[in-house]
Amino acid sequence: MDSGKFPDSFAWGAATAAYQIEGGWDADGKGPNVWDTFTHQGGDRVYKNQTGDVACGSYTLWEEDLKCIKQLGLTHYRFSLSWSRLLPDGTTGFINQKGINYYNKLIDSLLEMSVTPLVTLYHFDLPQPVEDQGGWLSEKTVEIFEQYAEFCYATFGDRIKHWITINEPYFASRLSYESGIFPPGKELIGTGAYRAAHNMIKAHAKAWHIYNTSFKNKQQGRVSIALDSDWAEPLDPNSLADKEGTERYMHFRLHWFANPIFIDGDYPEIMKSIISQKSKEEGLTCSRLPEFTEEEKAMIKGTADFFCLNYYTTRKVKTLSSETLPSKRYGNSDMGAEGITEPNWPIAGVEWLAVVPWGIRKLLAYIKHCFGNPEIFITENGFAQTDPPALQDVHRWGYFQETLMEVLKAIKQDGVNVKGYFAWSLLDNFEWSFGYSVRFGLFHVDFEQANLPRTPYYSANEYAKVVKGNELIYK
Numbered sequence: 001m002d003s004g005k006f007p008d009s010f011a012w013g014a015a016t017a018a019y020q021i022e023g024g025w026d027a028d029g030k031g032p033n034v035w036d037t038f039t040h041q042g043g044d045r046v047y048k049n050q051t052g053d054v055a056c057g058s059y060t061l062w063e064e065d066l067k068c069i070k071q072l073g074l075t076h077y078r079f080s081l082s083w084s085r086l087l088p089d090g091t092t093g094f095i096n097q098k099g100i101n102y103y104n105k106l107i108d109s110l111l112e113m114s115v116t117p118l119v120t121l122y123h124f125d126l127p128q129p130v131e132d133q134g135g136w137l138s139e140k141t142v143e144i145f146e147q148y149a150e151f152c153y154a155t156f157g158d159r160i161k162h163w164i165t166i167n168e169p170y171f172a173s174r175l176s177y178e179s180g181i182f183p184p185g186k187e188l189i190g191t192g193a194y195r196a197a198h199n200m201i202k203a204h205a206k207a208w209h210i211y212n213t214s215f216k217n218k219q220q221g222r223v224s225i226a227l228d229s230d231w232a233e234p235l236d237p238n239s240l241a242d243k244e245g246t247e248r249y250m251h252f253r254l255h256w257f258a259n260p261i262f263i264d265g266d267y268p269e270i271m272k273s274i275i276s277q278k279s280k281e282e283g284l285t286c287s288r289l290p291e292f293t294e295e296e297k298a299m300i301k302g303t304a305d306f307f308c309l310n311y312y313t314t315r316k317v318k319t320l321s322s323e324t325l326p327s328k329r330y331g332n333s334d335m336g337a338e339g340i341t342e343p344n345w346p347i348a349g350v351e352w353l354a355v356v357p358w359g360i361r362k363l364l365a366y367i368k369h370c371f372g373n374p375e376i377f378i379t380e381n382g383f384a385q386t387d388p389p390a391l392q393d394v395h396r397w398g399y400f401q402e403t404l405m406e407v408l409k410a411i412k413q414d415g416v417n418v419k420g421y422f423a424w425s426l427l428d429n430f431e432w433s434f435g436y437s438v439r440f441g442l443f444h445v446d447f448e449q450a451n452l453p454r455t456p457y458y459s460a461n462e463y464a465k466v467v468k469g470n471e472l473i474y475k
């Protein structure tokens, strides 16, 4: 197969997130979030101590973003709301009308252009006052998030029909509360990520329910969560140990969140038994993995109306024996396995991003099989360039093409119900710990110039052709 049509009304999009593009970090009454605090503290935790204070300036230059969207001919645009722009202290106690005005302008303009918005409520930028009360480690955040979600549905839900509650709870919990690479920089190894994730899952479920009971009838929208996952395969396909390691890898990565939400309201057995056993061996009286009550399980089960997948890469998995386990208890050690990359896989701009287009096809078929053939939106996929990037990114477009071809095979040959594809990202932006050194945009942003001009990469022009024809012509 070297070309092919995508299904009718396939959603073609690009994605961004508030902190990564907006800037205006304290404009018009916005409150501080954890990334504002973290980047302002310096300490070399972000490349060259860069910040999102200005980023792509989308808070003021949003019309420039619309021009990019138009140039691509997108049918959909995924962006996130800055929680602390809307609710400066994170709660509905004080509402910032100027924040509402900003998103109203953006949403109304998108709709005028016939572009369907997909809105993420929370994309890593927790309001600092919420973090100060314990952040995701605290049960209180579940309720605060539910109220924030309710406020967003009430304010924008007349026009927004696709909601994503939380972006990548795997990384949001692991990087913020276990490895400490993301704010608040907590290194609670073996416990922090599990506790944070536990509250995120409950917060997501509550946000789904409040929509379902109070808004769905009238607004007719749908709510989901964006789960990220690698595809994984055994390093040695003949090794039973590596096969079992791969199963554990997928469970600690994807099923951790997808099982409770899409299957039965609870964590996978494999996680529960391993972590409980290890906790016992460590002399703890209860498992480091928190438990859901029966009532919570019933509340969590079935709380996604479609499946949102962020896919970037694939790993070969090697089982770790007790001698090779890392001394620190990062997820690897509970999982008893390690994901590695093949030396011949190209790396796209950033060390973790090994380019493995066929991985997306396998992962899509796996999701179909494990989670009841859901409608799937690929809410992120992309490739980076290092700085300075080439405007003629012919190579990178090749990665996009190969990946899209695999998506097409998943749809046509494997019968996976893929409804849309969102390239990460519309613009070069603040790539978290990597600052502006890693460029994921379809549009180049010149961060040296005050007006932050956007220029299409070769990939943008090629992507526009795919979008226009709803078709991939490959080679």
Ligand code: NOJ
Pocket: 017, 020, 167, 168, 310, 380, 424, 431, 432, 440
């Ligand atoms: C996933 C995250 O959602 C996004 O914020 C990030 O920039 C991309 N991956 C690339 O790392």
